[in-house]
């Protein structure tokens with residue numbers, strides 16, 4: 001483990017066994033390292049084991065087997081007092097904010113510091129945190145008076161009260177609308193850059209991962225089935241589930257439905273193929289479509305085009321109909337592949353090949 005590793009799971013297993021019920025293998029032999037400064041996305045559908053996995057970090061959940069090391073210490077080896085101190089280094093934010101309704105925003109934020117710091121110190125820290133999350137004018141309001149996005153800002157400020165080195169975000173944007181989600185994710189990114197805060201972000205929304213994460217792990221059935229840098233995962237997804245998650249970020253299902261209705265797609269001839277192209281980075285600058293015509297004598301008709309930005313790198317998606325002789329199409333698609341473009345035939349359910 002390098003000095004910069006903040007969290008290290010080693011072959012962690014969690015099995016829930018309740019009387020008369022079948023055992024649930026909630027976390028299945030997970031080994032995973034989070035480095036300082038990472039925003040590490042853990043994505044998976046409901047029940048994949050994400051919450052159980054992150055609860056192991058602060059030992060709210062003890063692993064059945066395996067170990068977790070946080071900021072240099074094996075969590076299982078800590079005394080009760082050491083565990084309490086360690087937990088102060090780990091902030092947490094949740095989907096439903098978990099604020100105390102009968103206390104003001106300032107009191108909610110300062111709550112973790114009660115009994116540890118003086119009143120004056122707590123006030124100074126709370127003011128600093130309110131400023132950091134953009135809520136300086138709401139110190140005396142109550143949670144019920146705030147919007148969902150504002151409540152989550154309070155949750156973030158409270159999580160930062162004890163100057164944690166790691167922030168765990170458990171579906172923190174899942175109850176928010178897309179615009180508010182984007183503003184909360186921007187805030188997390190800002191805190192990551194400004195404070196050097198390491199973040200583990202668990203979510204079922206690949207869109208959230210796409211916006212701010214540097215690394216991604218995909219979980220299914222308790223296991224991590226794929227992992228890598230954000231760019232690697234988007235450029236070369238291996239597992240079908242990962243591909244499905246990526247497709248959600250461009251509403252591909254809806255796009256394919258629309259495309260399927262087009263007469264040109266419903267009646268593809270033998271000289272036409274429906275193809276999806278994805279590419280990352282510099283490939284965008286190459287005159288690919290023009291080269292197809294000039295060098296391979298095939299025509300590309302673009303039905304759908306989408307370019308997104310992943311960590312300032314363009315990520316392009318095209319759906320095209322390629323028309324030409326079969327051999328020429330094969331050669332053209334090989335040229336695309338060799339140029340770093342990911343080429344996949346598109347199947348329209350009940351429709352064209």
Ligand SMILES: Nc1ncnc2c1ncn2[C@@H]1O[C@H](COP(=O)(O)OP(=O)(O)OP(=O)(O)O)[C@@H](O)[C@H]1O
Pocket residue numbers: 016017024025026044045046047048049050051052053
């Ligand atoms: N305390 C528990 N006792 C028994 N089974 C549990 C317990 N906690 C979680 N599970 C089971 O473990 C599996 C993983 O749950 P977990 O909450 O970690 O998944 P998740 O990916 O976080 O999903 P969600 O977003 O819905 O919480 C599920 O089958 C769940 O029912």
